[in-house]
Amino acid sequence: MKTLRTFATALLVTLSIGAFAATETRAENLAMDYTVKTFVDAISFGKVKNLGAVLDNDFKYTITRNNEICNYGKREWLDFMKSCENVEQNCSTEYKIIEQNQSQSIIKVSMKYQGFTKVNLVNMANTSAGWKITNISTSITQ
Numbered sequence: 001m002k003t004l005r006t007f008a009t010a011l012l013v014t015l016s017i018g019a020f021a022a023t024e025t026r027a028e029n030l031a032m033d034y035t036v037k038t039f040v041d042a043i044s045f046g047k048v049k050n051l052g053a054v055l056d057n058d059f060k061y062t063i064t065r066n067n068e069i070c071n072y073g074k075r076e077w078l079d080f081m082k083s084c085e086n087v088e089q090n091c092s093t094e095y096k097i098i099e100q101n102q103s104q105s106i107i108k109v110s111m112k113y114q115g116f117t118k119v120n121l122v123n124m125a126n127t128s129a130g131w132k133i134t135n136i137s138t139s140i141t142q
Contacts, residue, residue, distance in 0.1 A: 030130030032100075036107055039122060039133060040095060043111065046087040052078055056125065056132040063138040091118075102126060117141050 035054040041047040052074075059074040072080070091113040098106040098121075109120040123135040 032105060032124065032126070032131040035124060035131040035133060036095060036109075036122070040093055040109060042081055043109070043120070044089050044091070044093045046085050048078075048081045048085050051081060054131070054133055056127070056134045059133060059135070061136045061138070064140075089113075105131070115142070 038047075038050050038054045042051040055074050055078070057074065059077070061072040061077040063070050063072075089111060091111045093109065093111050095107055095109040098108050100106075103126050105124045105126075107122040107124065109122055111118040111120070118138060118140050121137045122133055123137075124131050125134050
């Protein structure tokens with residue numbers, strides 16, 4: 001009987017710690033910092049595993065190429081990013097918060113290559129499911 005109690009106590013402690021860790025991970029995934037780092041890891045290092053989870057369902061990606069503006073939805077952009085999985089860019093990437101309040105944020109992510117810079121303006125919204133990327137506008141400067 002004592003062995004059964006010890007086993008039951010050990011099982012209860014293990015389940016409690018597991019539930020606490022899962023709750024902590026979910027809360028961490030709702031944070032703005034997590035969303036930004038997930039995006040930067042995807043575009044810089046090809047780590048796209050969790051990228052879909054930080055994109056809003058109505059996500060829109062816009063890039064200016066020469067004088068043409070190209071727009072893509074969530075599925076198209078995710079498919080493109082998955083084709084670049086584990087491809088590390090030969091650039092230095094940095095980001096800074098341009099504007100932030102409790103419900104929205106604009107982040108500037110600069111990818112500096114030799115000879116040009118790719119600038120991503122990332123719009124984020126604080127939703128009931130955490131911070132989500134709603135729009136990315138990309139331009140390339142010499």
